Amino acid sequence: MSGISRRKFLTCTLVGAGATALSLKTDAFASAKLEGYPDSMGVLVDLGRCVGCRSCEAACNREQNLPAPAQSFEDQSIFDQTFHNGQKRRTDENAYTVVNRYEPEGTENPVYRKVQCNHCNEPACLTSCFVNAYTKTSEGAVIYNPNICVGCRNCMIACPFNVPAYSYSSATNPIIKKCIFCYDTRLKNGQPPACVEICPQQVMTFGHRKELIEIAHERIKTHPDRYIDHLYGEDEVGGTSWMYLAPAPFEEIGFDTTMNNEPIISNVKDFLGTVPMVLAIWPALFTGFHLLATRKHDIEHHGDDHQKHKDEEKKS
Amino acid sequence: MKTHLANQGKVVDSHKRSADGAPWTLKEKLLLGMTMQQYIVQAVRNPFNWILALIFAVGLPLIAGRFFFGLNWVTHSSNDYPWGLFLGFGLFAMVPLSASGFMLGTTVEIFGRHDFRPIERLALLNGLLGYLFAVIYLLVDLGQPWRLPYPMVVSFGPAAVLFLVAWHVATYLSVQVAEVSSSFFEWIGWPAAKKFIREITVGLTVSGIILSTLHQGALGALFTYAPGKVHPLWYSASFQWLFFFVSAIPAGLCMVIAVSTIARKTMAWRCDEEFKTNLDKLTISLAKGASMGLVTYFTIKTIGIAHDNEWGYLATGWGAWYMVEMVFGVLLPIAIFAWAIRNRSASLARVGAFLTVAGIVLNRLNTALITFNWRLYQEIPHWREVIISLTIFAIYIVTYRFILYRLPILFEWKEEKVLVPETVAAAVRSNEKYQGAPEPVATYRTTD
Amino acid sequence: MRIKMIVPVIVATFVLVAGFTSLPAEAAPPAQVRIDQLSKDFEPVLFDHANHIEMVGDCGECHHHTTGTAAKDPDCMRCHNSGSSGERVACRDCHAAEPFSADHLKTTTEDRKRYHRDLLGLKAAYHRSCMGCHEAGGGPTGCLDCHLRTESGDALFRAGKHTPTPTEKAAGHH
Structure with a gap:
């Protein structure tokens, strides 16, 4: 069974994040203060x-x-x-x-x-x-x-x-x-x-x-x-x-x-501001965690049946 | 089911019967290896099914009535309480309880804690079903549910928090379907599809974390639109999204403990040895995670009160109610978990988990419904609204049970190893042929 | 006295929509004023001006300073202290029948140099002028004491034969 390459894995991550980012592109800018139309x-x-x-x-x-x-x-x-x-x-x-x-x-x-x-x-x-x-x-x-x-x-x-x-x-x-x-x-x-x-x-x-x-x-x-x-x-x-x-x-x-x-939207700004941050930081952060937490072998053979891991754990 | 097993019945846990080596048909898989008659007999024998039948008998006509006669037939049509039980419970409580999917996904796939594997699939399924039914509650509540795809295709309101929730829940639901589908592919016998899902697992998991962080938080942020309506003790412009996100962590973990407890008790026949032997240990591990989440949650809730200087409210009646929620939903579970972890008592941890689940549900109900409009008046939901909410929850239980009985969630699907990589393509081809075949004659061949 | 007179005979009628804008200061005051701006929903009101002159005596009670008497309000006195009669006397000479029309707004609120930018419209000028005295002096104050509603007015207010029957309940829930 072919394992997942690192590049492939990163691509997956970025595609997931990218899809999310596309849907949210204007969130962060939506909260600019509007003074009302001048001739209102x-x-x-x-x-x-x-x-x-x-x-x-x-x-x-x-x-x-x-x-x-x-x-x-x-x-x-x-x-x-x-x-x-x-x-x-x-x-x-x-x-x-x-x-x-x-x-x-x-x-x-x-x-x-x-x-x-x-x-x-x-x-x-x-x-x-x-x-x-x-x-x-x-x-x-x-x-x-x-x-x-x-x-x-x-x-x-x-x-x-x-x-x-x-x-x-x-x-x-x-x-x-x-x-x-x-x-x-x-x-x-x-x-x-x-x-x-x-x-x-x-x-x-x-x-x-x-x-x-x-x-x-x-x-x-x-x-x-x-x-x-x-x-x-x-x-x-x-x-x-x-x-x-x-x-x-x-x-x-x-x-x-x-x-x-x-305006009411000001109360929501704190959250809206975090959205692009989460989108930008999370993929790298958690991919990093993944790389730190798993051994090289785990990454390369991620698709393998987990029984293998258990066998290894038992052996070690 | 117990009777069936006592009568030497077989449990479907692989493509083939162990006795004669003949493959199970799809019909047999669906009927759990019983004949139709046996299946009906066991279903009627189960008293829980009678309770469900009673709920459906009353509730399903009411759900139909809601669509024929409008929302004012089933709710109080309140303009002051536009969101009632359907969203207060169905959306705002179901979603945090479904955080289990991304929590366990992260633990196993990202942090490489493969020892959580026996419970990972249950957590993923719990996530999927929770979200699915949150959407079903939403469909019942929306004035024009047939327009649900509008924010995706017709008109965009990208500045709205709900826009984010809609997109994320929709996307995350697809991610979860993909995550859970590998058990379905095992069950139905499409190894190639399963292999594909495995390959993109890490990608799915990471996007799951992102989507979950944002929309769990976004559900909280929805209430920041109503600063004067949600009671200050349950409201924080700066931290509302963090409250909802952080509390979703113990909520999701404890929901897994709760569901696994119920599954272990009510469907022991379906749990394999690995699940059974590991469950106590895993429960303690989950409890550790949950208690860390609860401590963090308690801390930031306290910071929230300090930040907005709301101490004075604690001395009011609402403050007392807030204390009830915090003591029984947060502090008591923390104490119980601490005791349980120290004494390695899984059963005590389970008590803590059920309490936490109740506490989070109470928190969401408090935010969305009970303390909402605290300066106006409190509204008691219409009886039809209560029954419909209960009925949808009963459908949720039935769906949950249906899947747990069949798909390899609580047990490991056997025979998988006989599928050697070289023959995958052949297996896919042959399976494609079977898809169109009539049910009773369909057989599933493994490459032996 | 009754204002509610539906006598169709008009002695010296000032039709509000008529085109002339001002009245010579020395001209005799009208004995009766026909008020029919709201004629869609209300029958015209025939205001017995002569009777009011007799009752009130002092034109300045209603006409500010414009009839020759000095202004009473000390704020008005700061400018209008001469007590000479003005060229514009009739209410409608200053108080527009359509105070919020785009044209009229240009001459009032939008004219930043104007002192009297915040000017009542004619209808409000009447009501606010009449009601104060009527309340104080026991004059009629109910809407229908002066105005008879037309069929259209009854339909508007859901009154008369348009009054909702108790069963005709609105579905709204509060």
């Missing part, structure tokens, strides 16, 4: 103005052809609904945006908070998707291609705002359901999203993200008594296209204030 649009949500009329929910439902809700959009009793240990309503396959009511201590009126996709500058959903189903458009929208989605739901795990929902009810074509900034029907034609347009109070201001940041800080400066001195989304997880001003502490009205200012 955004929406400034001023929660101090919201009166909880839920017009935005209704407009979204119509614009996106969503299924009929369980209750009328007029029905204010929906604000009393809680789920699972006091959870407020969240976005799901039937609603891309929801408004929740909060009663923070020390404020006279309730504070309403509108939830929808915040359209991150460097979206976690996008970076976690292994088929690249998400796109951050130059207008700022984070859109989704349902035709290639496999349904792993990693984006739902990754989203720090718990926004993407899944249409579990469909057996044949379940897809991710989330706010797309009305990209197809409005944003790309230069129009504001449906919720922004319908809002009677102009809770939402649509414009270029960088100008909205200036305007937001101007509002805080002009009316320090009305606002918490923070623009939520300016820096959170690398910045979002939708940003919030609030009349009460953010943590008391359902916001996660423990978020890092780095």
Whole structure:
């Protein structure tokens, strides 16, 4: 029986490693920081103005052809609904945006908070998707291609705002359901999203993200008594296209204030960085171990039946 | 099976019957040397099969229902818990328990520890089946499982950790099929194919190490996408991949101990003398490796807590739960292994191994499910989800048993030496002819 | 008083979409304003301007400084301290019906030299101007107190005959 030559053996190793390397070529570079598109649009949500009329929910439902809700959009009793240990309503396959009511201590009126996709500058959903189903458009929208989605739901795990929902009810074509900034029907034609347009109070201001940041800080400066001195989304997880001003502490009205200012992908960088290292070091390292650990005879006759080794061991 | 052997039945462990020298047919090989009737009788006699039948009777219709009625029929359709038991247990727990393949492959082929040979094939098979069933769990969980090849052929998301996992698991699964195939080739009688696999064994093994290191780690790294959702005690941006990779080492080794223990107990007839006599010694050796892995794991987990300064969490309820996991899943096994190695007690080492396996499963469930969304609420999986998970695990056991009964995993295939190199080509030719032949008349000739 | 008047007779109607941009400062104020920007989903609102003049008395309550009275807000006073009446009086003269159109954005938020970059749109200007007083003075505050919904509006809000029946439950799970 012909034994394996050293060259042959090394070739095997390299082919194995090479095949792996090919599939991973861009991993290490994928984590470069993206500041967002310079002309990205955004929406400034001023929660101090919201009166909880839920017009935005209704407009979204119509614009996106969503299924009929369980209750009328007029029905204010929906604000009393809680789920699972006091959870407020969240976005799901039937609603891309929801408004929740909060009663923070020390404020006279309730504070309403509108939830929808915040359209991150460097979206976690996008970076976690292994088929690249998400796109951050130059207008700022984070859109989704349902035709290639496999349904792993990693984006739902990754989203720090718990926004993407899944249409579990469909057996044949379940897809991710989330706010797309009305990209197809409005944003790309230069129009504001449906919720922004319908809002009677102009809770939402649509414009270029960088100008909205200036305007937001101007509002805080002009009316320090009305606002918490923070623009939520300016820096959170690398910045979002939708940003919030609030009349009460953010943590008391359902916001996660423990978020890092780095995009989510930064947490993954440590691992992604090790990938090319492992690919480069392991083959040589373990081949080296192999050469050190086995005698010349073992290498040359590796293909032989192991009984031979045992016989030798018994003899020696 | 015991009854069959008691009635002077023969065990298939070579191409030929020992009595008359006539070769086994493929059908006889599949039926373990029994007639169809004998085979059915022994299968019905086994009470374990009745339990399995019960699980399948309930579970298989539920699995079918999942594909007909959608995921919301079998799960709570949670948008907050997109990954339930199928992935929490099926993927995240099965994969580390399957690290045995690359661990033993490395030990034997790379470090030249040929004394581990009797258990190497079991470890490789354990790896293969674990991965295979992790993929099956995944297929049940994916919204559109028919699109599974998309990340390979349709659209690439190379920045995603899951992209890496998909590619590595797919590649590694093929590597493992190749590694395990040599026992299949022995069994079916294709020596040339086996010889080819042997020649590329080291290459396969090294690529196995690379792929395993990366995707065991990558499974951990998947959770670094969810910094606010996984409880800080189970989360570490810097070390998550190391936690998963390092804990996979004792997990894989202990799974081999656990499976070999069960195999030795429940299918002693199938184990050859070499396996039986070496098992205790090998168990101790594996326990040594596992305890080193566990000590390392414990150390880096502690470093992880120190690094992110999470000591305060230990005083909370979650901290207590964390301590339960660490004490019963890591520290207690370390103590048991230390005692077992010192006293050379294989049975004690087995206790430690089962504990470790449970501890790693708990760790993965804690990370993926139990402490996930710790600031929101805890979700209890739907009963159908639990039953389906159990059913797939039962299929895993049945497949495992089916292969162990037949292929030379726990025993060495006899008669191999009669195949002299010069006749390999002839043997291949003749075998090619047999491939198309109808089953009952197929015979396998060795070059005697 | 009732704002909810569906009298089709229009005495001196300001149609918001009409083309003229400003009103001579000395012109008589309109007695009634027809607000029909949302006419798809809501019936037009006929705002009884004359009645409000009578009730409120001080035009500056609603019209900033533009009607000749001095600005009330000390911040506005820094510039608008003359108390002279402005050329632009009607809400829509400054507050655009489509505040987020690409054209309008160029003159507001995108115009970095402009002081009043952060300008409300017309609809919000109305609502935010009305609601404060109505809340304080006991005026109507519910949406339907001023707006009658059209058929399309009922469909939009799933109200009226479009109200979902209790059995028509959405499949979503939270």
